[in-house]
Amino acid sequence: MQVTSKFMAGMLSLLVLASCVTTTTGGFNTEPSQERALRDFVQLAVGYFEAGDMAAARRNVNNALAIDSRSADAYNVLALVLQREGDTELARETFERALSLDGSNSRARNNLAALLFQLGEYEQSYRQLEQVANDTTYENRALAFENLGLSALRTARPERAEYAFERALQLNSNLYRSSLEMAQIKFDKGEFAEAMTHYTQFVTSSTFYNVVQTARSLWLGIQLERRFDNDEGAVLYAALLQNLYADSPQYQEYLNSQNDQ
Numbered sequence: 001m002q003v004t005s006k007f008m009a010g011m012l013s014l015l016v017l018a019s020c021v022t023t024t025t026g027g028f029n030t031e032p033s034q035e036r037a038l039r040d041f042v043q044l045a046v047g048y049f050e051a052g053d054m055a056a057a058r059r060n061v062n063n064a065l066a067i068d069s070r071s072a073d074a075y076n077v078l079a080l081v082l083q084r085e086g087d088t089e090l091a092r093e094t095f096e097r098a099l100s101l102d103g104s105n106s107r108a109r110n111n112l113a114a115l116l117f118q119l120g121e122y123e124q125s126y127r128q129l130e131q132v133a134n135d136t137t138y139e140n141r142a143l144a145f146e147n148l149g150l151s152a153l154r155t156a157r158p159e160r161a162e163y164a165f166e167r168a169l170q171l172n173s174n175l176y177r178s179s180l181e182m183a184q185i186k187f188d189k190g191e192f193a194e195a196m197t198h199y200t201q202f203v204t205s206s207t208f209y210n211v212v213q214t215a216r217s218l219w220l221g222i223q224l225e226r227r228f229d230n231d232e233g234a235v236l237y238a239a240l241l242q243n244l245y246a247d248s249p250q251y252q253e254y255l256n257s258q259n260d261q
Contacts, residue, residue: 034067034068037067038064038067038068038071038074041060041061041063041064041067041074042060042061042064042071042073042074042077044056044060045057045058045060045061045064045074045077045078045081046077048060049077049080049081049084054081054084054085057077057081058078058081061074061077061078061081065078070101071101072098072099072101072102072105072108073098073105073107073108075094075095075097075098075101075108076095076098076105076107076108076111078094079091079092079094079095079097079098079108079111079112080111082094083115088115088119091115092112092115092116092119095108095109095111095112095115096112099112104135106131106132106135106137106138106144107138107140109128109131109132110128110129110132110138110140110143110144110147112128113125113128113129113132113147113151114147116128117147117150117151117154122151122154122155123155125147125151125154126148126151126152126154126155126157129144129147129148129151130148132144132148133145133148133164133167141171142168142171142172142175143168143172143175145164145165145167145168145171145178146164146165146168146175146177146178148160148164149161149162149163149164149165149168149178149181150177150181152164153181158185161181161185162182162185165178165181165182165185166182169182169201173201173205174205174208174209175205176201176202176205176206176209176211179198179199179201179202179205180198180199180202180206180217180220182194182195182198183195183196183198183199183202183220183224184220186198187220187223187224192224192227192228195224196224196227196228199220199221199224202217203221212244213240213244214245215241215244215245215248215249215250215251216250218237218238218240218241218244218245218250219237219241219250219251219253219254221233221234221237222234222237222238222241222254225237238254241254
């Protein structure tokens with residue numbers, strides 16, 4: 001599983017760009033709202049980060065930190081900027097700084113977990129994601145469960161992985177990666193009917209999102225279609241596997257399976 005910066009931006013959530021800081025007129029308080037200004041600068045930083053403008057994102061983060069040097073949200077965005085710019089270790093330290101200021105900040109914790117996964121520190125990633133997934137107020141909890149499942153697979157926790165993917169799909173049935181992983185888990189357990197159900201959902205969701213199937217998913221599709229004696233479906237997936245991934249280990253497995261028949 002590739003855990004990319006795009007994946008980490010998605011975990012941050014899309015925040016709407018706010019208007020400029022305003023002051024009240026004719027009321028009891030004529031001072032600018034520092035809390036509103038902080039929120040606006042963080043939201044602007046998020047927007048610029050999503051747009052790929054790291055300089056503007058950093059500028060707005062600095063504006064936010066000038067108002068509140070202990071803003072966990074601001075440090076979270078700064079860490080994402082640093083990671084995008086290739087300063088991985090500094091990004092990690094900055095995510096940890098955000099969490100030291102606000103241990104309940106699930107966005108920052110999720111982004112740290114994604115970075116740890118990218119670095120191959122799967123056990124640490126798993127531990128962080130356990131906390132994120134248990135936060136019932138986190139807006140991207142479904143993805144947190146999906147990522148927890150992926151980390152569980154990398155840390156030899158198959159039962160926990162299955163549970164995590166199930167929870168992810170309960171919260172969002174369109175998570176095609178969770179559907180694929182569940183299909184593979186059920187297939188490996190010999191529960192072929194359930195595997196096919198999850199695989200069908202994977203195909204539906206991935207098609208909707210214009211996601212190209214991988215060699216692994218096509219090979220699983222071939223095996224499932226064969227289990228249900230659907231030669232037409234198996235041939236279709238085999239043709240895609242050959243056309244797209246002729247050099248893949250999965251295609252070699254397919255060829256070997258043909259010789260065994």
